[in-house]
Structure formats: C-alpha cells, structure tokens
Amino acid sequence: MQIYLDTANISEIREAASWGILSGVTTNPTLIAREKGADFKSVIGEIAELVDGPISAEAVSLDGEGMVKEGLEFAAWHPNVIVKVPCTTEGLKAVYQLAKQGIRTNVTLIFNASQALLSARAGAFIVSPFVGRVDDTGVDGMQLIREISQIYKGDSEIKTKIISASIRHPRHIIDSALAGADIATCPFKVLQMSMRHPLTDRGIEQFLADWKARG
Ligand code: E4P
Numbered sequence: 001m002q003i004y005l006d007t008a009n010i011s012e013i014r015e016a017a018s019w020g021i022l023s024g025v026t027t028n029p030t031l032i033a034r035e036k037g038a039d040f041k042s043v044i045g046e047i048a049e050l051v052d053g054p055i056s057a058e059a060v061s062l063d064g065e066g067m068v069k070e071g072l073e074f075a076a077w078h079p080n081v082i083v084k085v086p087c088t089t090e091g092l093k094a095v096y097q098l099a100k101q102g103i104r105t106n107v108t109l110i111f112n113a114s115q116a117l118l119s120a121r122a123g124a125f126i127v128s129p130f131v132g133r134v135d136d137t138g139v140d141g142m143q144l145i146r147e148i149s150q151i152y153k154g155d156s157e158i159k160t161k162i163i164s165a166s167i168r169h170p171r172h173i174i175d176s177a178l179a180g181a182d183i184a185t186c187p188f189k190v191l192q193m194s195m196r197h198p199l200t201d202r203g204i205e206q207f208l209a210d211w212k213a214r215g
Pocket of ligand 1: 006026027028108128130165166185
C-alpha cells in the first residue's frame with residue numbers, strides 16, 4: 001500500500017519526502033485555506049517539485065461543467081495533477097468528461113460502496129472513502145474499504161484505485177492496508193506517530209549507555 005501525505009503544508013511535505021516514503025499528496029479546499037494567503041497554483045507547483053507522484057487538487061464548483069473547466073485548468077499546471085471532485089451526480093459527469101480527455105480524477109467524500117462503484121464506472125482514477133468521518137458516526141469506517149476492495153477486485157473492468165482518506169491514527173493506516181486499500185493518505189502528525197515507539201527510544205538509550213560504559 002502506498003503512502004500519500006494529506007496536507008498543503010510545504011514544510012511537512014518536504015520533511016516527509018526526505019524520509020523516502022511518499023508516493024503522492026492530496027489537498028482539499030480546507031487544507032489549502034489553512035496555508036494562509038498561499039496561491040493555489042503556486043502551492044501545487046511547489047508540491048510537484050518535492051514529490052514525483054499524483055497530487056490531488058480539488059474543484060470547488062458544484063456543477064459538472066464548472067468542475068470540468070476547473071479540472072482542465074488544474075491539469076494544465078502539471079502532468080501529476082489529479083482533479084478532485086465531490087461524489088455527486090454532477091461530479092460523475094465531470095469524471096466522465098475529464099476521463100474522455102485523458103485527465104485523471106479523484107472522487108472524494110465517498111461514504112458508501114455504491115458511490116464508489118458508480119464513480120469507478122464513470123471513469124474515476126481514484127476514489128477517496130473517508131474512514132475517520134465514517135467512524136465518527138459510530139459505524140466501522142474500515143468496513144467501507146473492505147466492501148469497495150471486494151467489489152473492485154471482482155470486476156476486471158475496474159482499474160480505479162482506493163485511497164483510504166480521513167486517517168486519524170496509525171492503526172487506521174495498518175487496517176487500511178489489511179482491508180485492501182491501494183493508498184492511505186495521512187496527516188503528517190499521524191505519520192510521525194506511526195514511527196514512534198517507547199521501546200525503540202529505550203533501546204537506543206540502552207545501546208548508547210552501554211557504548212559509553214564499554215571498557
Ligand atoms: C482526503 O483526500 C481528504 O483531504 C482528507 O483525508 C479529509 O480528512 P479529514 O476528515 O481529517 O478532514
């Protein structure tokens with residue numbers, strides 16, 4: 001399973017890219033807005049210089065035509081740009097039209113398997129089921145990944161990839177891999193948490209203490 005970073009923060013992307021683990025980046029309007037005053041196109045350009053992989057840029061139009069217009073603009077910024085559209089019927093229209101022009105899409109805000117099936121049928125390159133937000137409703141978000149994975153694997157015509165999104169903690173990453181996700185898109189904080197273990201720290205301390213005390 002590949003790891004993407006779910007952020008528009010350039011320092012976080014630079015740091016995670018230096019670990020050699022990043023295969024792509026996802027952004028959304030909230031994440032872009034968090035980088036106060038940053039110009040959308042410039043942010044995507046800076047990310048493309050740091051990460052050689054898909055970078056999702058999200059349209060804000062609600063109608064299919066508007067999404068296609070935005071999508072064509074984003075796709076012209078860099079060949080790695082993936083146009084993110086919401087999982088609505090207008091979003092499906094945009095996916096269908098953009099796919100015909102060879103432009104890859106990420107259908108976001110997926111909360112059930114039928115949305116994922118229809119998005120794949122329309123020609124989505126990736127779908128983004130929101131595991132953490134499903135968990136927040138008291139339903140097992142990971143079951144959504146299992147269902148989509150089973151449906152896609154059983155249909156040889158579907159090439160759409162599954163990004164496990166709305167990741168909240170390290171266990172979500174592991175469970176996403178076990179449930180059949182192709183990618184997990186993670187906040188930087190969760191990647192940092194994934195690499196921490198008190199026994200690793202204690203082991204390093206002990207090794208250093210023994211090294212210093214050697215005869
Ligand atoms: C996915 O691409 C979204 O950007 C993201 O995972 C949303 O996560 P949240 O529920 O933490 O906002």
